[in-house]
Amino acid sequence: MSPVITSFRRAAPMSRSLAGTLFAAIVGGLLLAPPIKAANAGETHVALAANFTDAAKEIAESFAETTGHQAVLSFGSTGQLYNQIAQGAPFDVFLAADAERPARAIAEGYGVPGSAFTYAIGRIVLWSPDAAMVKGAETLRGGDFDKLAIANPETAPYGKAAIETLQALGVYEALRGKLVQGNNIAQTFQFVETRNAELGFVALSQLMGMQNGSRWLVPQDLYQPILQDAVLLSSAEGNEAAKAFVDFLKGPEARAIIEAYGYGTEASVN
Known part of the structure; x- marks a missing residue:
């Protein structure tokens, strides 16, 4: 079979002014285009103590902008949320209003050993x-x-x-x-x-x-310190978005938001 040959004529050289116009249009289009999210962006479901509502919403927005991952937030009392976790609720991360229940979650097999940490100190x-x-x-x-x-x-x-x-x-x-x-x-x-x-x-x-x-x-010597601990739940060990949220919560950007809402942090206390 004879090869297929396509004939073409060389295009006339583009004028500098036209080239500049096209270049400006391309750059302008790129600037106006919405940012491309990471291909591996994921989603994590976070159970949070109700006192942390406003701070958590701001942290979730910053987390999404920074990582491309989405944090779906569910609020309630610490005890109620723990009961839901124990009954199999599909949460990945638990932000309690105490240190007791995250420790208990690890002890009872719901939390990842070694993942608990204090994210805020309430007043x-x-x-x-x-x-x-x-x-x-x-x-x-x-x-x-x-x-x-x-x-x-x-x-x-x-x-x-x-x-x-x-x-x-x-x-x-x-x-x-x-x-x-x-x-x-x-x-x-x-x-x-x-x-x-x-x-x-x-x-x-x-x-x-x-x-x-x-x-x-209220002076803090009138009540036990309200150490609010977070824990990565066992069901989320393979969820990269959940791990990223925990890491973000430990970082300086989240810490600044937490302190702006009147909480102490281990970094601000130590």
Whole structure:
């Protein structure tokens, strides 16, 4: 068979002005084109304590921009989330509001050994939308209110810290009849914000940027440190997005966000 020969004529040389125009158009198109995500971008499902809601959303956005991976966030009380994990909920990473449950997750086979670490150190605040309500510990000793909101101390470490504070001040028995419990610290905040309770113990992170009302930052010697630990769950050992999220959470970019929301970190404390 004879070879197929295609004849062609050499194109006339392109003028410099036309070449410059085409080059500018190509560069402009590249600049306007949306960024190409990494081909290996993945997704991880993260269970988070409710107090960390706002900080976590900002961290997830930064994580996606930096790595191309997506973090799907689910919020709740630490105790409730742990129960879901124990029942097989499809989470990859667990960010608790205490150190106890991540350690327990490892001990019971739900967490990867050696993966737990403290990502934030929480603080509690006695807060009221009423600018004249909170005047420090004396507000609690006076008891001149009908309802004091706290998170459920059985499932929420911030609620446990609130009880410890009341006990340390010697007012728990006098006030226990006035306590109303939220399922988690987010619901507790809503109770106070909507004035279903005159005041309540909330997370400092929930008040960042807010100027209204009155508050008392509870001294940390009145309650056990709220060490918030994270753990990589066993079901996610092969999930690169989950591992990347844990690494990102340990890094300086996430740490800056965490501290901006009023939390301490091991780096800021040490």
